[in-house]
Amino acid sequence: MKGFSYYNPTRIVFGRGVLNRLPKHIPLENYQHVALISGASAHKSGVAAKVAALPANCSVLTEPVPEEPTSDDVDRFTLHLRETNADLVIGLGGGSVMDLTKFAAYLSRNGGRCGDHDPTPHIDAPALPIILIPTTAGTGSEVTPYAVINHAQSGKKFTVNSPHLFPQWAVVDPDLTRTLPERYRLATGLDAWVHNLEAFLSATPHPMADCQAKEGLALIFKHLPRAMDDPDDGTARTALAKAALWGGLAITHARTGLIHTLSVALAKYSNLPHGLLNATITPHVIAFNLAHYAKDRIEALGELLQVPEGDREAVLVAIHRFLALLQVPYQVPLTGKADPVTDSLIARVRMDKGLPLVNPRPITDRDLADLFGRIIRMED
Ligand SMILES: [Fe+2]
Incomplete structure (x- = not known):
């Protein structure tokens, strides 16, 4: 090690x-x-x-x-x-x-x-x-x-x-x-989820961040749907506060990854709150990297999601199911007025010099253009 x-x-x-x-x-x-x-x-x-x-x-x-x-x-x-x-x-x-x-x-x-x-x-x-x-x-x-x-x-x-x-x-x-409006309860809980997920799936993992992120993911998979159903559920609220803390500690040493970098590039054009924007981007990034994640990461994630051992496609399906349960959109809606230029989005992503170290798959400009094409839905 x-x-x-x-x-x-x-x-x-x-x-x-x-x-x-x-x-x-x-x-x-x-x-x-x-x-x-x-x-x-x-x-x-x-x-x-x-x-x-x-x-x-x-x-x-x-x-x-x-x-x-x-x-x-x-x-x-x-x-x-x-x-x-x-x-x-x-x-x-x-x-x-x-x-x-x-x-x-x-x-x-x-x-x-x-x-x-x-x-x-x-x-x-x-x-x-x-x-x-x-x-x-x-x-x-x-x-x-x-x-x-x-x-x-x-x-x-x-x-x-x-x-x-x-x-x-x-x-x-x-x-x-306790008094957090529903939209923010969801968005912030999803941000904590993505922090833990990106720290856990990093190509440059950190052993202490691993422990924090894995526990953070387990808490959120179990308690975010409960907290959305009942804001008075003190047990779920406590679990989510702890998971957010674990996520913060984890990204301090394992940092965030491609999901956050794409999210930062799109933030200027989208009305979605940060956490919801991240969660919407997540399945697209997981699909892009799916074959490249380390075997032990996929197995551990699969265990949390109760899918067959090492079945990468099943992990992706389970993530889709989790986000669908929370009514997270599949694409980021942007209005025609705020049409971003793909080249400038790619240039923004390239400003993140540390990204190649933490993403398990090399990313070409063509890959980024394809990813943005799948993530964005233009509206009139
Ligand atoms: Fe975040």
Whole structure:
């Protein structure tokens, strides 16, 4: 076996109701100016006010983070952190809120503008200390060194990856996802599923990511359909929160793969939420790579899906069945107005220099054009 290294400095506090015991787990009294960055739903539900009341010196932001924040929004929140002399930042919300929090915590201490980090990010100094509290069970951003941001000018998504973006604490309370609207419960659960799946099927696997991803997949296969049927099912909610965490830990070392890279290329043109877009792309990518996945990966996946040992086609059929049960579309609908040029989609995919290391099959431009052709459905 090849050697490996593993690093994750985030202290994880996990459990139902753990938010109420935040001051027990985190020495908030050590900080003078605690800033809270949160999404609209946390503002509306009162959770933001509840969290803001926990530390003595918390300056709640007056505005919630917009639904699809851009690099300009990151700059605006950075300014607030600077003006309030924040020495600890709490990010409360879904993936985009947590990613914005990480970036703003870095910029407020080190200066610069968010948009200037695309395409050559320079995150090489510590950010302010960060606590992340997810209100979805999806992205796993609460334990990763990644931040994904929409560039305000180009409209493109870009990813920054730096050990300085690991939060100090991740506080995961599965009860926070109870009021998540159905569409987001599905999309975020599917994002966690794809994180675990891509980490597990990587051509450059990581032994610790393997354990996390396999367990994450098992939890999601069993509990996502249950959570969709009954949002009050606390057992299913807890399992999904754990699976999202496992997915975040797994992609930190095994990274995401072709599904996410295609998804990032299409994001600008599609209205589907990130997780649903990923899930729609998934069977096309699995079909493309099917003969090339390592035998032990297919056998393990088959075991989770209860299909005959090593039967690759049966694994693909079972994945289709799982996604059909959750009413995931088979193709990504795009309107004629937003007709993307295939060459520019391919160029975007080629910007992912690490992709050939993790995808089990070499990918030609022709393959990519075929894949996009199968994935996209143009509408009037
Ligand atoms: Fe994702």
